[in-house]
Amino acid sequence: MSDRIFGLVILIVALGYIFSATLIQTSFLSDPVGSKTFPYIIGGCAIVAALVVMWKPETDPYWPPAITFVRLGLAVIVLVGYDYTLKPLGFIIPTTLASGLLSYQISPRRLPAVLTGVGLSVGLFAVFKFALGLGLYAFPKAWF
Amino acid sequence: METLSLLMDGFAVALTPTTLFLAVIGCILGTIIGALPGLGPSNGVAILIPLAFSLGLDATASLVLMTSVYYGAMYGGRISSILLNIPGDEPALMTTLDGYPMAKAGRAGDALVLSGVASFVGALLATFGLILLAPVLARLAYKFGPAEYFALYILAFSTLGGIASKNQAKAAIAACIGLGISMIGIDNNTSIVRFTYGNLHLYDGVDFLVAIVGLFAVTEVFVFIESHGKDSAIGVKLGKITIPVNDILLCKWAMLRSTLIGFVAGILPGAGASLGSFLSYSAEKAIVKDNSMFGKGDPRGVAAPEAGNNAAAGGALIPMLTLGVPGSGTTAVLLALLMTLNITPGPTLFTDRPDVVWGLIASLLIANVVLLVLNVPMVKFFVRILMVPPWVLLPGVTMVSFVGIYSLSGSTFDLLMMIGFGAMGFFLRKLDVPTVPIILGILLGNRMEDNLRRAMVISDGDWTFLFSSWIAIGFWAAAILGFVGPMFLRGVLKKPVPPTD
Structure with missing residues (x-):
């Protein structure tokens, strides 16, 4: 269960991150990749990894009282x-x-x-x- | 011969009184840091970096100090493994398997001396390996262009995620967190501000030292508050220290074999010392004829992992110095140190700053001798330090971290971020998410993006350029293998648990 919640949190953060990346100003002097692509890739990887964690969660850790x-x-x-x-x-x-x-x-x-x-x-x-x-x-x- | 004369120049740098003094201080501090449970090489080096700056040392001197701490911590880790059955740091885990039973059988002194000698053999031979191999690799690295470097960074992340952690998806998340954080601030290529949300403090990005100290040192305090610092009393008796000549002779081949294995494991980016000690212990157990005593206090089971992990510590410096890609958590911290000192690791380091490289190597050799002297006759002194209770140690570590970061930046905001990283580290540790990929991500993120963008500028946006050379293809293949392979080897690579009382 903990892993599912963790995956969900990461998923939401990653989506928010990608959304913020779309708001990055584009420069008139840009290279083929630009300022947005790498953040998109990071966000994408995080989403895939978060889905895997939610799909195959590990056993819960010991949570203290x-x-x-x-x-x-x-x-x-x-x-x-x-x-x-x-x-x-x-x-x-x-x-x-x-x-x-x-x-x-x-x-x-x-x-x-x-x-x-x-x-x-x-x-x-x-x-x-x-x-x-x-x-x-x-x-x-x-x-x- | 050229190497020899460079090494002589290095000794000229390392044998100045100041540098020598720093090496000795570093070795003592390092052994203490390594020996104290809950304070391993990575967080030990991390909290000392800001203090090294406030001393106003130059690049060579601070590097000598910090690498002596690094080697010292690798030596020191064994002390608490053998006496307390608590590994002082992760690589020392394997030493508990035979070290603690040996100590319980009344041979604590022998185990400490033997493991000290094994550490010396491993570290010394690995340093020679570093002398021979590093210049060769540095020359090869001149052939690397942006596409190769990008693939190399991918390789570092995937071996770190694949081999060094249990769950690839979680390691990948950790890497993404680090890379994501590294994007904060001004974009190097276009000077456009990214992810700062209008906060001026974030314009020059998140300082990696803040993240490192937060994730390693502050997290440790939270972990101890949760566990109430379970008492770590020494349960075994330490008698008079003698040199167990017979055991040392019995273990000579074990040490040499383990050194080789550890050294190779150390060179692999992302694998590091834990893998080195694990592989050398397993190999030793498989090779010897009569392994019935392994796990019950076999001297070879003490010598093998110690030689292995210290050899790995030396090996891990190779990719860090020649390529700028760290092979372990601690070398990641050392890379952070280099970057803060404004030294760019990589092949050019060997031609531009030979004084730094060879001074460093020479002081590693000196540090080894100092460490042998400290760790064999003076081991009792370090044993006494183990008695510092956690309720003094942890608050002390926290205060040192705060003042260190504060003296570096003078910013309240940085300290707040450090607390935030500490809290995040606590939850990540609970969820078994490794934190080293986060550090690596913050350290390498910008260079990774720069190389990707440079590659795309060269090829005018053609993505197949990333796979256009054999070196790059080799890195990509190794990356995929390193990430996927361990899934099938999980049963074989299972980490053992320390012996119970």
Whole structure:
């Protein structure tokens, strides 16, 4: 079943891709192949392969329970949050939070997670700043 | 003789203190990366690329560093196979079959030393093979025109899909995803923007490093969150390390045979080290007279796959350097490195940048010796590193990847894409869709299209031009065979499962 859904998703994406390719502007200075043909070929191959996957699906993989997906979703949110805070808040605070939270999600024990967060942020900052010479800020610039 | 003098020049480059230092650092990092479960050669090299840039190294120095990491990771993969029964990377899977039983029988130290020596033999001979074969292939590659290159890229995708993965359709989908992504951005031929949907960040395309780090490193975090990082405690005792001379002598022919098999498997585009170690183990099992001990801790079953996979690692560099077509996931990452360094791999590399090529080869030889020293007397140090728990390791890897990509582009958008690739990689891995073809697609997509379009310009739109030379026809035939053939060999090529406790 998973494979059928996957095939269907790929099929829809491939059709959308081909449709987008039809909208590519054509240049007045074009070669015999042009800008659209190769994307058409890729889309075509993807459609054939997707149909084969739907026609002959493999056995379903093990899907974890819903709570795991909630955890994975949280991990994605943590990473996106890290992405947006890294610049304004400096290195130490976002890294402590993000690595601590990820650590907690892999192994849910509070103290090791906190230690991991603090240790990684300070340790990596030292490596990046002093060994590799990256231009990182430890804390928000406004603080000092 | 010409080769010899070029090699001497190479040593002149490689023996400068800085380069030598980088080779040693690379070997240490590589062995650690290879040994840690869940951090194989491909993602190890991928997350280090941005950091190598921030060090401001020149082309030769960064190549030396990264290829030492690559060779080191190939050595290191065996450590967790033997001690934890978890392959540190895919090619090391075969080493678990006899390595872990040997370790359980109290001979962990012997297994580690033996496999270290086997790795050394395989990698060293393969590097000599590279020295002899690469210039020949580079000369041959001058005969390749756009039609031949297009067929060669097809060959790489089809052998990768046919031999290296279980389901051809899924490998084909993965290749299409990669190729499709590579089309994003400005079209090289006409300067027309494609598939950007008005997003300015996409104008110069999706950076392959973003995709590689996302698919390899970030995905790994999600996988570990799902599995809760099942504890990876070392279940076997490691006593005093001695050199098992008898075992090494017993295995000498096994090592040599496996080196040859692995080397040939490595050269095939798309096949790579996993196939090399698999074939050498199976061949060894078939050749020896008494194979009743195989799977129960036969030293030859440890030496054969290790020699095979390290020889394949050397062989895989040949198509990557001479043709610009990588033979495995990791060489795809190394190709990404070359492209970012603005070095175009291919036959011209050997004439235009001999310092890079021969400096690289010389440092591979040096790296091998360093690795033997690191991996035999100092193996205990690396064993201790295996005890880093996943709940420290994985967050650490993620943070290094983020800072690495961020230091490269400084763009929040790139990091978002990287997270997206990570999430996509998780689902693809669940569905058993290989991710290496995606990387290959992103790397090769533009060159593949350029060659197709150039071929069509030459022939004025006549499609039969693609099959107009014997070299091209040979590639097409090999591509079809490589894609379809494994369907009939599925029973024979079945991958074994690691031994259970």
